[in-house]
Amino acid sequence: MINISSDILEHLGAEIVNAERRPFTEFKPDENTAMPAELRNWLVRLRLLEGVPFANLVADSELLPQESIRWFYLDRRWTDAVVQGALSVGTVNSDDRIQIDAQYPAIRAELDTEERNVRRVEGMARFAGQPGPISGFLLRSSAVSGWPGFHVRAFNVDLEDREDDRFPEDDPRRMRLLRLERLAPAVLLCMFDGIPKVVHIEEPRQGVQFGFMHEDNGNQRSAKLRPRNKDDFEYLDEDGAKDIDVPFRVGSSGVVDIRRLSEDLAAHDETGANDDGLDSAEYALQLIRFPWRQVFGEVQVPPVHEMFRPSIEYVSMVNTTFKL
């Protein structure tokens, strides 16, 4: 039996030699960090205001009226205070507080890094470095409830905007979203890692859609179609001079006279109509509606006092107080 044991020991020796040579690189989640992983995840979530009551984000409903979008910067002093409140749980004596005091700088530095990696796509490199500013918007609109799952993209450069441009998730021009969440059926909170130059909000792409430009004139509805060039897919006339009134069938609601519309389209040769008129593919091409992309971020930035109108202003207060 001693022979068996000595065999084991020989194996053990080989294993130990291997282990010695292997570099010590694999850290488990809790090693080499300022705090355990679950605590870190919790604090990062707090930092991004998850679970914070909505009344504490927007103190008054007048600040977020219906059909409005409100842009903001994130106040790090506020989020730091939330983290400090979380860390204060269970501190009973001054010993505990001294310990937190000693560790707080490391904790804060780690959270600064970790909060940027929250929505990291699997396989992307981790972000590191100094904490940058965080900005975002609150959107209260029936678009949030009516079009669930629309796309928000932020860019750090002014883009040469083209309707059919597509931007992959790891495009270097794209800024990362730290949070994109519906807080209420019609309220959306979005936070960016940085301050974007341009923000796109795009209608959800539920496949390709067909339709018209639609008008509601009280008791009557009508629709227009803007013809496209078959070859380059551009509109024939951007300002609508060549728009075609969509013919509807008399006596029925919303039934489009498909054939007559195609004959109207065929009046423009660029639509691809040959002598035989349009075929169904050319026809479909004319009807395609793209998901609407709303672009925020003008080249001409309006002055701040137009974008933000406080009710108490320093200048006017001084004037009224001192009767100037």
Add this chain to the structure above:
Amino acid sequence: MPVGEGKFKLHAKLAAPLTAGLWRLRADQHFTAQSGDTPLDESDLRVNQENVHLRIRSPRYLLPPDQILSTYPPANSFGSYGSRLPQVVIKRRTLPWERSLDGAPENTPWLALVLIAEGEAKLESSVDVNNCVTAGVELKGLKEVAKGNCLVAKRSLINSVFPTKNDIDLLAHAREVDIRDTELMMGDDDGFLAVVISNRLPLPGKDEEGNDAPVKYLACLINLEGQYDVLLNRSPDPAPAFATPFLFKTLLYQEQPAQDDHRVMGTALAPGGPGINPVDLGELTNPVPLAQGIKGSRSTRYQSGAAVGAGAKPFAGSGQWSTSSPVINTSAKVSLQMAEPFRIVDDFQMHPYDPEYRFPVLLHWSFTTTGDTTFRSLMTNLDSRLLGDKGGSAKPSNGRLPLEVAESGHVGLGHQTREGDRVRAWYRGPLVPHPTKNTGSDRLKLAHSSDQLRIVIPDGREDLSLATAFEIGRLLTLSQPSIIASLMRWRQADYHAARLHSLMASNRSLWEEMLGVGFEKIDAHKIGPLVGRLFADAIVKNPDQFLGNPLARVTPGRPLEFEGKASAVLARGLGLEKSLFTGDLSKVLNGLRDAKIPRDDLLLNELGLVDVRDTLGVDLDKQRIDLVSGALSNKLLDDHLTGPAFPVTERFRVDVLNDNLDVILRDPRRHGFTDEDES
């Protein structure tokens, strides 16, 4: 040729080489040859005619669910779909052109997507396929399924809503997308799709006040085979606009004699959803046959609601009214539910002669249009400002104070102090209109309680923003017991690490020499495995210092001791009388032969050979394990002695309690020492 990601190609039609139905392939071969001088003709070299029968199947009355890639608008959804034409995308690219319509130009699609508002037409489900078409029309060829759904539409509706003959071929096309493009592919296999568009916009209605009212629409993919002539040749002269229909709230009273009968008779039908016309029940309760491989729904239970009451006995006449089975096909059930409001047609606009036509429905889904606002109109009209803007409205109507917003983004709010005074305080949430100072020394200093973060600003009011934030963080954390536990565990572990570190710091040089790394690199959390590894290494390098010599393979026996006469020793050893061995040889032999041999009775049946081996084996193993595991730490065993090479690792683990401390406590030299003695 690949299409390219994000792009797609439209084809006017992708006609199938063969239309659906029965086909026969006939092959004839004609040979002639010359064999020497005799020519061989066809009769000599006859090859039998080959007949191959083909059956090309194609959905005709029901579209299998796996053939539908997507529908727009989504089934059962609510939304502003008023400016978009409904469409269905079908995976089978040739489907709209697989059958031919009598009297129509070649390659006219046989499918049309018809959009019907609530109350305009009737959808019947589970109808025998022969009844799915108008009486007098017969569809030749394979039926594919036994039962289908059908749409019963009046002549007037066909004239006003259905596509006309020359619309149909514009409403179906094929689409080719890139197979890597998940957004457009959505799970197709070859990237070719057939699309059928409707010719009607799903517009919302108007109520009495002129506001948009939601309207429920049913989209039906119908089969036009044999009934192409029913459609209008071309639509009447168009109007550039149309009046919106007004919705009327109508009360529908349905006389249902069957219910009254049940009430009189005190019987009840099986429970189910109310509001179903019992006339339809016969059809409904039959199983819905779907395409091959799909179980139909057998469990549509319907009732006539009035008959269900206290004391009503279940109707037990025949099982026809309440067939139910535990197998419920969800998709069949959902589509039945969607069809429900379309069973009753309001006959408000009766025409004197308005014949009914029946069309097989391959697929139907319903959705509700709530308006025709578009994403674009909403987005372009958004009020885009910085958060904290006081808004356009001058004064709130409900008697509240006007909103106080300072230039810094602080909002004045009512505040009840701890003393009970009602004052106003400033509050600013985490979302602010101006960038804040975030870096370096501007970061918030650590506070241990929220009161440390209360600020009184020069106008005499308090700024409670940060104090509120502190409290929110504290309360949110207190609401999560697991986080509290983790916080406490972390704190405790750090205390241990700190204590260990200070202990090691006093013997700094010793540890550095032993572990061979700089003191700064010694991780207090990993000291155990490091020491274990070191120890095992030392054992391997100098086993003679730690382990004894190997045991000899054979243990020599004890030397035999002879005392007294040989015969006496022999007798004692055999357990016999000494006198038996005395005397001459024949006497001894006779004596031995008659002697009773003393022996124990072996209980062979209870103590088998196997038991003996097991008993001994356990003992052997225990010895072995004790020997090895006493020398090695558990961590070492776990880290390096696992896997198939070491099947016994589990058993090597020493009981956790049996650590060095126990060894020390067991040391006899330390017995008798207690804390009191030392003090």
